[in-house]
Amino acid sequence: MTDTHTDLDQPRYSIGDIAGKTGLSADTLRYYEKIGLLVDVPRNTGGRRMYRERDLSRLRFITRAQKMNFTLAEIGALLQMREDPQHAREDIRRMTRNKLQQVESHMEELGKLRTELTLLLNLCRGAEDGCPIIEGLEEPVTAPGNRRDRPRTGR
Amino acid sequence: MTDTHTDLDQPRYSIGDIAGKTGLSADTLRYYEKIGLLVDVPRNTGGRRMYRERDLSRLRFITRAQKMNFTLAEIGALLQMREDPQHAREDIRRMTRNKLQQVESHMEELGKLRTELTLLLNLCRGAEDGCPIIEGLEEPVTAPGNRRDRPRTGR
DNA sequence: GCTTGACCTGGAGTCAACTCCAGAAGCTAT
DNA sequence: ATAGCTTCTGGAGTTGACTCCAGGTCAAGC
Numbered sequence: 001m002t003d004t005h006t007d008l009d010q011p012r013y014s015i016g017d018i019a020g021k022t023g024l025s026a027d028t029l030r031y032y033e034k035i036g037l038l039v040d041v042p043r044n045t046g047g048r049r050m051y052r053e054r055d056l057s058r059l060r061f062i063t064r065a066q067k068m069n070f071t072l073a074e075i076g077a078l079l080q081m082r083e084d085p086q087h088a089r090e091d092i093r094r095m096t097r098n099k100l101q102q103v104e105s106h107m108e109e110l111g112k113l114r115t116e117l118t119l120l121l122n123l124c125r126g127a128e129d130g131c132p133i134i135e136g137l138e139e140p141v142t143a144p145g146n147r148r149d150r151p152r153t154g155r
Numbered sequence: 156m157t158d159t160h161t162d163l164d165q166p167r168y169s170i171g172d173i174a175g176k177t178g179l180s181a182d183t184l185r186y187y188e189k190i191g192l193l194v195d196v197p198r199n200t201g202g203r204r205m206y207r208e209r210d211l212s213r214l215r216f217i218t219r220a221q222k223m224n225f226t227l228a229e230i231g232a233l234l235q236m237r238e239d240p241q242h243a244r245e246d247i248r249r250m251t252r253n254k255l256q257q258v259e260s261h262m263e264e265l266g267k268l269r270t271e272l273t274l275l276l277n278l279c280r281g282a283e284d285g286c287p288i289i290e291g292l293e294e295p296v297t298a299p300g301n302r303r304d305r306p307r308t309g310r
Numbered sequence: 311g312c313t314t315g316a317c318c319t320g321g322a323g324t325c326a327a328c329t330c331c332a333g334a335a336g337c338t339a340t
Numbered sequence: 341a342t343a344g345c346t347t348c349t350g351g352a353g354t355t356g357a358c359t360c361c362a363g364g365t366c367a368a369g370c
Contacts, residue, residue, distance in 0.1 A: 016346065026347075027329055035327095046336045048347060064268045067261055069224065071326075078272075085275050093276070100272040103265055106222055110262050113219045117233075117255040120240050121248070171316065181317080182359055190357095201366050203317060226356070 012042075012050035022059050029059075037062060037076055058082075068103055167197075167205035177214045184214075192217065192231050213237075223258055 015026045022029075029049075032038045038058060041049050058079060065075045074095070081088040081096050088096075170181045177184075184204075187193045193213060196204050213234060220230045229250070236243040236251050243251075 014346080015348095025329075028327085030348090031328065044336090046347085047349095048336070061271065064264050064271075067224065067264050068268060069222070073326095081275055082271070096272055096276055100269065100276060103269045103272065107262060107265050107269070109219055109222050110258055110265070113223060114255065114258045114262070116216070116219075116237075117251060117258065120236055121251055121255060169316080170318095180359075183357085185318090186358065199366095201317085202319095203366075221357095228356095 010052050012044075012052060013056070015049050015051070018051045018056065018059070021056060022063065024059065024063070032059075032062070032072075035072060035076075037072055037079065068099075068106060070099065074099070165207055167199075167207060168211070170204050170206070173206045173211065173214070176211060177218065179214065179218070187214075187217070187227075190227060190231075192227055192234065223254075223261060225254065229254070 013021070015029055018024075018029060019026045024032075029038070033041055033049075038055060041051060041055060044050050061079065061082060062072075062075055065078060066072075070078070077092050077095055078099065081092050168176070170184055173179075173184060174181050179187075184193070188196055188204075193210060196206060196210060199205050216234065216237065217227075217230055220233060221227075225233070232247050232250055233254065236247050
C-alpha cells in the first residue's frame with residue numbers, strides 16, 4: 001500500500017544524486033535494492049530509478065545502523081519496524097529492544113576507546129623517555145595496589 | 156628474541172584460557188598472530204602458545220577498536236602507537252588523531268540511532284491506528300514546518 | 311603405556327558486503 | 341541526430357575477517 005496520497009509533487013532524485021548525497025556508490029544503492037533493503041523505488045519511463053525523500057531517509061538510517069555493525073539483514077528488520085512500528089511483529093520489537101541495548105553498551109565501549117586514544121595523544125607529546133601514565137592504559141581497569149612493573153619490550 | 160628480564164613469574168595462559176577470557180576463538184587468536192597483530196607470543200617447550208597479561212590487554216584493545224569498525228590493519232598501527240607512543244611515527248600519530256575524531260563522530264551518530272530506536276520502542280506501544288510522532292523520525296533533525304534536506308558531507 | 315582432549319601448522323573454504331565488468335539503452339546539449 | 345555522459349541488467353570478482361579441515365603433537369588421567 002505505497003500509494004501515499006499527495007506526493008506527486010515530491011522531488012525525485014537520480015541514483016547519481018543520491019550517491020552524492022549519501023556517499024554510497026550507485027552500485028551499492030542498486031545492491032541494497034536487489035537484496036530488498038530498499039523497496040519500491042519507482043522508475044521513470046526510461047526505466048531509471050527515481051528516489052524520493054523517504055528513500056534518502058531510509059538510507060541515512062541504514063548507514064547509521066551500519067556504524068553499529070548491524071548486518072544488512074538486521075537493518076532490514078529494523079526498517080520494517082521503522083516503517084510501521086505498531087504492526088511490527090513481536091520478534092522484531094524484541095530484536096529492536098535488543099539492538100538498543102547493544103547501542104548503549106557500544107557507546108560505553110567507545111567511551112573507553114576515546115579515553116585510550118585521547119590519553120595516547122595528549123600525554124607523552126614530546127616526552128623523550130618514559131611515559132608512566134601509559135602503563136595505566138595496559139589495564140584499563142586496574143586493581144589498586146597492584147602495580148606490576150613494565151617489562152621493556154625488545155622491539 | 157625478547158629477553159624480558161623479570162617477568163618469569165608472570166602468569167601464562169593457554170590459547171584456550173585466552174579464548175575463554177576474550178570470547179575470541181582459538182582460530183582467531185592464531186589468525187591475529189599470523190597477520191602480525193599479536194607479536195612475540197612465546198611458546199612452551201612443546202611449542203604451545205603461552206599468553207601473558209599484556210597479550211590479554213592488547214586483545215581487549217583490539218576488540219574495542221573493532222567495534223569502531225577499524226580494520227585490523229589500522230588496529231595494528233594503533234597498537235604500535237600504544238606500545239610506544241613517544242616513538243610512534245608521525246603518520247601514525249596523525250592517524251590516531253584522525254581515528255579519535257572518527258570515534259567522536261560515531262558516538263554522535265550512535266546517539267541519533269539510540270534516539271530513533273528509543274522512540275520506536277517507547278511510542279506507539281499498543282497504539283492501534285496512526286502514530287504521528289513516527290513521521291518525525293523520517294528526518295531525525297526536522298524544523299517544524301520546514302522540511303528541507305540538509306546536504307550531508309558523505310562519510 | 312594408552313587414551314583423550316587441547317593444541318599445532320598450513321592451507322582451503324566461507325560469508326557479508328560490496329565492486330567491477332560488458333553490453334545496451336536513456337538523456338542532454340549542440 | 342550525433343556525441344558523450346549516466347544509468348540499466350546480470351553476473352562475476354574482490355576484500356576483510358574469519359572458520360574449518362587434515363593430519364600430526366603434546367599432556368594428564370587411568
